[in-house]
Amino acid sequence: MQRNPQLNANGELQHLLSIEGLPREILLQILDTAESFAGVTEREVKKVPLLRGKSVFNLFFEPSTRTRTTFEIAAKRLSADVINLNIAVSSATKGESLLDTVANLSAMQADIFVVRHASSGAPFLIARHVKPHEHVVNAGDGRHAHPTQGLLDLYTIRHYKKDFTRLVVGIVGDVLHSRVARSLIHGLTTLGVPEVRVIGPQTLMPLGVEGLGVRVFNDMRAGLKDCDVVVMLRLQNERMRGALLPSAQEFFKHYGLTEDKLAAARNDAIVMHPGPMNRGVEIDSTVADGPHSVILPQVTFGIAVRMAVMSIVAGN
Amino acid sequence: MKLPDAEALCEQLAAELRPRIGPKSAMVGLYTGGAWLAERLHSTLGLSTPLALMDIAFYRDDYAARGLKHDPKRTKIPFDVNGAELLLVDDVLYSGRTVRAAMNELFDYGRPASIALVVLADRGGRQLPICAQHVGARVQVPAGMRLTLQRADSGKLALALESERAA
Numbered sequence: 458m459q460r461n462p463q464l465n466a467n468g469e470l471q472h473l474l475s476i477e478g479l480p481r482e483i484l485l486q487i488l489d490t491a492e493s494f495a496g497v498t499e500r501e502v503k504k505v506p507l508l509r510g511k512s513v514f515n516l517f518f519e520p521s522t523r524t525r526t527t528f529e530i531a532a533k534r535l536s537a538d539v540i541n542l543n544i545a546v547s548s549a550t551k552g553e554s555l556l557d558t559v560a561n562l563s564a565m566q567a568d569i570f571v572v573r574h575a576s577s578g579a580p581f582l583i584a585r586h587v588k589p590h591e592h593v594v595n596a597g598d599g600r601h602a603h604p605t606q607g608l609l610d611l612y613t614i615r616h617y618k619k620d621f622t623r624l625v626v627g628i629v630g631d632v633l634h635s636r637v638a639r640s641l642i643h644g645l646t647t648l649g650v651p652e653v654r655v656i657g658p659q660t661l662m663p664l665g666v667e668g669l670g671v672r673v674f675n676d677m678r679a680g681l682k683d684c685d686v687v688v689m690l691r692l693q694n695e696r697m698r699g700a701l702l703p704s705a706q707e708f709f710k711h712y713g714l715t716e717d718k719l720a721a722a723r724n725d726a727i728v729m730h731p732g733p734m735n736r737g738v739e740i741d742s743t744v745a746d747g748p749h750s751v752i753l754p755q756v757t758f759g760i761a762v763r764m765a766v767m768s769i770v771a772g773n
Numbered sequence: 774m775k776l777p778d779a780e781a782l783c784e785q786l787a788a789e790l791r792p793r794i795g796p797k798s799a800m801v802g803l804y805t806g807g808a809w810l811a812e813r814l815h816s817t818l819g820l821s822t823p824l825a826l827m828d829i830a831f832y833r834d835d836y837a838a839r840g841l842k843h844d845p846k847r848t849k850i851p852f853d854v855n856g857a858e859l860l861l862v863d864d865v866l867y868s869g870r871t872v873r874a875a876m877n878e879l880f881d882y883g884r885p886a887s888i889a890l891v892v893l894a895d896r897g898g899r900q901l902p903i904c905a906q907h908v909g910a911r912v913q914v915p916a917g918m919r920l921t922l923q924r925a926d927s928g929k930l931a932l933a934l935e936s937e938r939a940a
Contacts (some may be wrong), residue, residue, distance in 0.1 A: 505832065
């Protein structure tokens with residue numbers, strides 16, 4: 458049997474590549490550790506010495522602001538040195554291969570690679586080739602996975618709802634192109650959420666999505682009925698090819714989250730969004746800025762979650 | 774071997790600490806055993822500042838060798854450390870490394886006026902220049918064994934020996 462590429466011989470987390478395949482104990486270890494780091498981010502000196510002397514390379518082959526920045530803040534709060542490489546405008550355009558880029562950075566004494574890449578599986582490829590003391594954290598690969606986003610979503614849900622085992626969670630929108638949705642679904646099912654729904658037009662549903670243990674709804678009101686948690690996905694214009702949708706306006710009419718549609722969910726439902734938001738496309742401003750929204754706390758929690766992930770992998 | 778009675782040591786420590794409690798006194802307990810002891814001393818002494826609890830997992834000096842401890846607790850210091858006269862409380866003093874880590878963490882919260890170390894048991898074996906100002910008892914511990922504090926469901930505290938390998 459092939460060993461899980463994320464775990465070392467002792468079954469400890471060595472790389473974070475996807476939530477899929479991670480045992481419940483490791484997911485809980487990350488969430489519990491993040492809970493302690495959340496305390497660090499609230500105090501005057503927001504820094505602990507764990508990764509002093511270590512170098513974290515942010516390798517972003519795809520543009521990102523929020524994820525790259527929160528990884529950078531997280532690494533700095535762990536006292537690591539952070540090097541940001543915007544590869545989209547660098548070596549790759551000069552023809553260097555992915556593994557050559559990594560080998561060169563490794564020669565500069567890297568300890569952690571945080572990788573975002575448009576190709577699904579790129580972080581796995583890197584993880585297979587790094588030295589034993591080097592660690593890879595996936596910051597989003599193609600349509601495949603975005604595990605730290607999934608983890609911070611899980612953290613947010615636990616923060617507000619405490620217990621996973623009684624929840625109805627609705628994930629709304631462009632599930633087809635969403636690595637966030639895939640990571641979150643795996644996390645929710647692993648942690649025992651009894652009902653996970655995906656809600657959206659059939660053209661934006663991956664084939665066989667039911668196989669992940671979710672219920673599919675094409676009607677938004679029916680899908681949102683009695684949800685405790687509503688996760689809105691960004692309409693991924695840049696990943697959209699061909700005529701999957703008539704127009705953004707048409708999408709908003711049917712699947713944009715308005716106060717009116719949200720009324721179908723439970724009174725104490727929380728509304729999440731991984732950002733960046735397209736206001737007036739997948740979410741109405743009155744909801745995004747309204748009392749149910751926990752979209753900005755998600756960003757804050759993301760720092761503690763990324764601190765937890767980096768300090769756990771670098772210690773194993 | 775017979776270990777000292779932890780309950781009696783708590784009373785003895787409380788009596789010893791009482792004269793030094795002043796308006797700026799505040800107590801910090803280290804998870805897990807030190808937190809139990811601190812809870813007891815804090816309520817016996819009736820300190821007016823709320824009790825602080827610390828987990829030094831993020832400040833340990835063996836992180837590179839042993840990685841991050843599972844399930845570190847969240848450090849909670851519900852008062853201003855600046856200018857405080859701190860009583861740092863742990864159950865067992867051994868190498869001194871935990872105390873060093875705790876002091877490093879405390880200084881990330883502020884600059885206390887002073888820190889005094891309070892321990893239930895000192896088992897010797899220091900690897901750092903650290904000593905406790907208030908010691909319940911000095912205890913000889915056989916090689917290969919760990920001295921730990923345990924708390925029963927009733928809240929009763931007791932010292933115990935366990936094999937280092939079991940830990």
